[in-house]
Amino acid sequence: MSKPDKKSRDAEKVARRRQSLTQAAITVIARKGLPGVTLADVARQAGCGYGLVSFHFETKDRLLLAALDALVEEYRAAWHARSNPHDDATAKLEALIDLDLGSDVTDDRHIAVWTAFWAETSRNADYRARFSELNRAYLARLEPLISALAQKEPPAADYRLVAGGLSAIFDGLWIESQIGDGHGEADWARARAICRTYLRAFFPKSFGTETSQRP
């Protein structure tokens, strides 16, 4: 009785193929932007025939949405992989800064794709839902950290506004990284310094001394 074997192997194969197509889509989006993507490009990048894209994803829209989902999932996985439950709030925030500003899930290629989808957000409810949910989850993890710090050294500010400000700083620094001519490590170092300056202003004890500059 090898029926379930075959079925699961087939399902796995299909899943792998779909993943190779979404990854190819992300690569092409980074190179040509959302408007410049053609199914022929994606097929070539994935090393398969044209029709296969339509076979696995009925339309181009669905492929792009799947690519966005893959991007979100990739970010979530990296986020989870780097979070250590034994760390205190300070260390967790340092880890978040290192993840968001200069890691391999937030390099130029990935950020170009994020901004490509961002630009369509106001017209595409599906994209908006993804970003809205990700933003919600982000704040849900950020606010407890800020709140924990506020217990140790209460700032004269609403901790939700402090968390919202940090989230905005991350988003803004992502965008600005696209504008700068030299997309180098120096820019990311400045970006991390801005975040630490921000946190030090509210929580001087927890972020007073320069701890780990690089992971």
Add this chain to the structure above:
Amino acid sequence: MSKPDKKSRDAEKVARRRQSLTQAAITVIARKGLPGVTLADVARQAGCGYGLVSFHFETKDRLLLAALDALVEEYRAAWHARSNPHDDATAKLEALIDLDLGSDVTDDRHIAVWTAFWAETSRNADYRARFSELNRAYLARLEPLISALAQKEPPAADYRLVAGGLSAIFDGLWIESQIGDGHGEADWARARAICRTYLRAFFPKSFGTETSQRP
């Protein structure tokens, strides 16, 4: 001798026509995004024939670049109009917050166009140059304000990092305004509160009490 008269009147007419076309382009970009813009749409929006667009702007690319330039100019004009040389640094920063977060040059329609161009920044050197220059000019006006506050009450931080953080917060809040479901005044009020919380953390004396919530 009415030659210069005619010439200047003609030039003015052409300038008006060009402006009506760039404004129409901005409207269409806000509605359909950069990839969705067609020359037929722009012509219809401007109330003229198809060929006229090609006549005044040789290519679609040039039209879009002119639209970006018009957008930048509009923002600069609003910025200049709102700046009062007699204000102190605190009042100037308050004015900047009101301009950037909830005014008529940063409503949904305009921000959608900004993000549309942002998304192409990594592939279009012309767009990148515009943003780079605007960002430079922005920091050049922001840093002296922060520096002036730092003279009165020196924070334990590099004033350039404080200015860079504020700039990033503005950019980030713009993007997030596109994601939120209710693009209402409440979101902008929260955005302004985040900025004031930020500035209060560094300069409690200058931003300690709630001054003018609305202009």
Add this chain to the structure above:
DNA sequence: TCGTAGACTGATTGATCAGTCAATGATGAT
């Protein structure tokens, strides 16, 4: 060995769009 399911191919089709161009109209100079 044969049959079948479904992954896979790429030529074809129909739609869309940027850019062209020959013709038209309006305005002002002579």
Add this chain to the structure above:
DNA sequence: ATCATCATTGACTGATCAATCAGTCTACGA
């Protein structure tokens, strides 16, 4: 009144691309 200039028009062309579909290939079960 005539002419010249130039803004303006929109039908047309060629290119591009998403989606379709008729057929091929492959792996596995009977």
